[in-house]
Amino acid sequence: MAKEMMKGNEAVAEAAIRAGVQAYFGYPITPQTELLEWMSRRMPEEGRAFVQAESELAAINMVYGAACTGRRVMSSSSSPGVSLMLEGISYMAGTEVPAVIVDVMRGGPGLGNIQPSQSDYNQIVHGGGHGDYHPIVLAPCSVQESIDLTVLAFDLAEKYRSIVIILSDGSIGQMMEPAELPPMMPLKTSFPEWAVDGAAGRERRFLSSIYMDAPAEEVANMRLLNRWAKIRENEIRYKEYYLDDAEYAIVGFGSAGRVALSAVRQAREMGIKVGLLRPISLNPFPVDAIEALGKRVKGILVVEMNTGQMLDDVLLATRGKVPVEFYGRTGGVIPFPDEVVSAVQRLAAGPIVTTGHPRDRWMKFMSFLN
Incomplete structure (x- = not known):
């Protein structure tokens, strides 16, 4: 396929669509708003779900609910918006559902400014919400790599039932470069056996991050840790x-x-x-x-x-x-x-x-x- 000039944020959005994202939930915040705007046009064109939520808190919990169905889902935001999402991200990690989140970083702390920064490294790599879990974090340095890592992110999220965060910044999100988009992938029509889909005539499925029994919570934590050991063994990239x-x-x-x-x-x-x-x-x-x-x-x-x-x-x-x-x-x-x-x-x-x-x-x- 021929390369075309694309803005980083828009390239990520189109790459996600071509990778088969079925639902997007987000809230505008500079410098990532172009991603949401692109999704607002393209997702309905493709017959898929797009919701501009009333806040980042609402958006991440919509992602949480949709992820429980086994569909490919995502959200995007920028530094202070991602801070608001951290509780929901932790809930998703505890429930072991896959999702992709794009963080287009800006200056901070606080509201800071809308200029490009790498201020979220600790928040995303060493933080991400309460509890013992680790999101996969991928950092592109170009528009093309943003596209490639977006496609990879959905595959990794599903493979490991994990949250995958693409850690971009305002420079990469706003720059325009020639890049090649992937071909359009068919949407998923079958879903994992753990997914909640409302189907009747089968054993009830229940997804939750709540383990009131301490030994059961410890088992869940060790399951996440063992999964993370496999990720460390197979998914290091540089x-x-x-x-x-x-x-x-x-x-x-x-x-x-x-x-x-x-x-x-x-x-x-x-x-x-x-x-x-x-x-x-x-x-x-x-x-x-x-x-x-x-x-x-x-x-x-x-x-x-x-x-x-x-x-x-x-x-x-x-x-x-x-x-x-x-x-x-x-x-x-x-x-x-x-x-x-x-x-x-x-x-x-x-x-x-x-x-x-x-x-x-x-x-x-x-x-x-x-």
């Missing part, structure tokens, strides 16, 4: 660039990873042997790949559009075996490649200070903003 001969490495995801790749190419032209590891699955996180990377290079630079949320996961993965530095921009500010190149130069210049936390050293460097 990409490597210029790492074959690298003496230094950058770790960055999404838009920050995209900027970092430009910085890597610039630094290479300057004679600095640096490469990039870009996590695609933020949960499960590529711990082993980053640990192995730490044994091969002299230092690692973590680049994010926040104050260092993934940084702590990289520090855990490297186990203190390699110096780790951090460079970030926050509040909706996107770093320029030149800024990242300067951080790489500082990393390569040495000697690298290994005392204290990398975030503290970054804060001293960024003190001109105070």
Whole structure:
């Protein structure tokens, strides 16, 4: 199929339609509203369910109810809207129903602003609501990857009866790039045996996240944990660039990873042997790949559009075996490649200070903003 120019948010919406989404429930919030608007036109055209709910709370509970039927369902929002959805997401996890959620991140905390940020990493990867569960989290860095990961998200959600979150940001959601859409898939006509479909003449089915008996709740938690172990074993995704001969490495995801790749190419032209590891699955996180990377290079630079949320996961993965530095921009500010190149130069210049936390050293460097 030929490529066409598409905006990121609209591309995700159309990819979901072509992947067979049967119901969408959402609420407008910048910078993801184009996704909802696209769905408002295309879903009725395809004879499928679209509801603009009265709030994010209502939207996620509509997703919860529809997911119990075994249909392909989704919602989308942006940072403060996703915060409101977390209770419903936890209920869905406890009920073990699949769903896809798109989070187009913006600056925060609070209402923040509508500029692109990666402020939701902790909320999505380490949060997501109360209880012991783990959503699968996928982070695209382009419009094409947003399309591809949307299709994958529905397959993973059904395979593992899990919530899958596509963690995008305002830059990826608003940019336009040439991309190729997948062919239209037929809608599902058969549904899993656990699904609640109102059919008569069979044994009653009941779905709930409530386990009043503590040992029964523990069994449910262990079932989720065992499922997560299979996800960790099979669904870790990342990409490597210029790492074959690298003496230094950058770790960055999404838009920050995209900027970092430009910085890597610039630094290479300057004679600095640096490469990039870009996590695609933020949960499960590529711990082993980053640990192995730490044994091969002299230092690692973590680049994010926040104050260092993934940084702590990289520090855990490297186990203190390699110096780790951090460079970030926050509040909706996107770093320029030149800024990242300067951080790489500082990393390569040495000697690298290994005392204290990398975030503290970054804060001293960024003190001109105070």
